[in-house]
Amino acid sequence: MSENKKKLSLIVFSGTxxxxxxxxILASGAAAAGYEVNVFFTFWGLNAITKKSMEGMQPIDxxxxxxxxxxxxxxxxxxxxxxxxxxxxxxEVGEVKVIACSTTMEFFGIKRDDLAPFVDDVAGVATFLDxxxxxxxxxx
Amino acid sequence: MAETKIAxxxxxxxxxxxxxxxxxxxxxxxxxxxxxxxxxxxxPAAKPDIEAWARRTGNQILDITQEGGVxxxxxxxxx
Numbered sequence: 001m002s003e004n005k006k007k008l009s010l011i012v013f014s015g016t017x018x019x020x021x022x023x024x025i026l027a028s029g030a031a032a033a034g035y036e037v038n039v040f041f042t043f044w045g046l047n048a049i050t051k052k053s054m055e056g057m058q059p060i061d062x063x064x065x066x067x068x069x070x071x072x073x074x075x076x077x078x079x080x081x082x083x084x085x086x087x088x089x090x091x092e093v094g095e096v097k098v099i100a101c102s103t104t105m106e107f108f109g110i111k112r113d114d115l116a117p118f119v120d121d122v123a124g125v126a127t128f129l130d131x132x133x134x135x136x137x138x139x140x
Numbered sequence: 141m142a143e144t145k146i147a148x149x150x151x152x153x154x155x156x157x158x159x160x161x162x163x164x165x166x167x168x169x170x171x172x173x174x175x176x177x178x179x180x181x182x183x184p185a186a187k188p189d190i191e192a193w194a195r196r197t198g199n200q201i202l203d204i205t206q207e208g209g210v211x212x213x214x215x216x217x218x219x
Contacts, residue, residue, distance in 0.1 A: 032161045093165045
């Protein structure tokens with residue numbers, strides 16, 4: 001890997017839609033601009049990438065609950081893609097690795113097969129830090 | 141500028157961030173190095189975003205015009 005390759009790494013801790021949307025936007029924008037992107041889903045974030053969770057409506061942060069229906073309606077009118085679609089597009093245009101946290105999987109009894117197809121690896125903190133080294137890292 | 145030959149036009153009107161940038165990144169791969177992509181967008185972020193994207197990816201912006209809420213950008217594929 002070249003030294004000057006730009007990297008963006010996201011630690012996705014939250015499982016509410018208002019936090020997951022920027023994950024999709026940042027990951028796809030960075031991938032389009034040639035960044036190497038690592039997205040590490042942990043805790044509530046990990047719960048958001050199970051096949052089961054993605055079938056239904058994902059929750060919005062309790063503090064902003066009142067804005068939920070209005071936001072979803074507006075997003076539909078704007079024809080704005082879901083965050084998972086953005087993540088998939090990010091993988092199409094760039095170098096994106098989606099990592100699921102192994103410890104969280106054990107906490108919640110989630111199996112590899114329960115996870116969304118866009119997940120590349122199941123790994124832990126050492127793998128994430130190794131991949132994120134030298135780049136920008138955000139905790140979301 | 142009038143003589144610039146456009147290899148492909150991307151209609152990104154009605155798309156919002158990150159749409160125009162994502163579609164530009166896809167479209168640039170569909171033309172050859174040295175050719176010019178025309179991007180037409182209505183997102184107010186399209187100008188600064190595609191400029192930043194071009195700097196980051198090493199492609200060249202040849203021209204930007206804005207008229208009535210529509211931004212037209214000519215991008216030359218450099219690599």
